[in-house]
Amino acid sequence: MPDNRHPIIYVRGYAMTSSERDETAADPFCGFNAGSTVYRATVDKKAAAQKFVFESPVVRLISDFGYQNCxxxxxxxxxxxxxxxxxxxGADADGMPAASIVVYRYYDSGSGLLGDGQARDIRFxxxxxxxxxxxxxxxxAQRxxxxxxxxxxxxxxxxHSMGGLVVRAFLQNPALGDDAARDCVDKVFTYATPHNGIDAAGINVPSWLSVA
Structure with a gap:
């Protein structure tokens, strides 16, 4: 395996209700381990669609690239x-390997299972x-x-989703976090994140995403 692998930190999307926060907290990977099995069209237009099993990226990181969860x-x-x-x-060691998958379990504190059941502000x-x-x-560093x-x-x-706004708030607003932590971030990937707000609900990107 290449020795230039970096830790990958997953940041979950929005969980609106207390039951959704409980469901998220009860899942070790907060949904990022979910894949899908679907029928997909083939290159041959005359051929029938074929079943396609899509393993989640988390599973593929472990099976194909030697990552491990923490x-x-x-x-x-x-x-x-x-x-x-x-x-x-197999011997005892300090720290954790760089090729690790880390799930930011920020809904634990707001779940009724592991916390007080109260939702927090995105800045938190x-x-x-x-x-x-x-x-x-x-x-x-220890490892x-x-x-x-x-x-x-x-x-x-x-x-994913609101997780992208959590990431942007951290990266773009110096008041939210440590500059040393921001310097550690090499790449960011977001998907299904409402970067321009949700027009249907009349919600714009909050001002605290940046210092502007």
């Missing part, structure tokens, strides 16, 4: 009792993303060893 013994990296995964040789989630990135940076410089650390952000 859950250990039922805990994730923000839990106090979380312990690092073993090294490639943006600041939490900043803290998570720095946590991942520190853990990767890489003394010769690794923290300023070399980079990560990718993948965000």
């Amino acid at each position: 859950y250990q013994n039922g805990l994730d990296i923000l839990d106090e009792d979380w312990k690092p995964p073993p090294g490639d040789d 989630y943006a600041q939490g993303l900043s803290r998570l990135i720095l946590r991942v940076r520190d853990l990767v 890489e060893g003394p010769g690794y410089r923290q300023e070399e650390f980079r990560c990718y952000l993948v965000a």
Whole structure:
């Protein structure tokens, strides 16, 4: 496997109701592990459509590119009792490998299952993303060893729907998070994110997405 892989942090989309937040919190990958099985048209226009199994990108990252998730013994990296995964040789090791999948579980605090059931402001989630990135940076540095410089650390952000607004709020507003965390972000991919607001509901992109 290539040694230039970076951690990929997934940021979930909008969960409106308390039951939706509970459902999201109950899913280890907050829905990013979901794939699909559909019928697709073939190149031959005369041929019948064929079944196509689409594994989620998360599954493909693990099976095809050697990534691993950061859950250990039922805990994730923000839990106090979380312990690092073993090294490639199976022995105990510090930190976490760079080729890791991290899910930003920002709905845990607002779920009735793991939190107080109260939704937070998007700015709260943006600041939490900043803290998570720095946590991942520190853990990767521990795994890489003394010769690794923290300023070399980079990560990718993948965000769905409102998750893209959380990412933009963090990246574009200096008041929401740490500049050191923003410097860690190498690439951002968003999909189904309402970057221009939701006209049907009369909602525009909030002013706090930028300093303008």
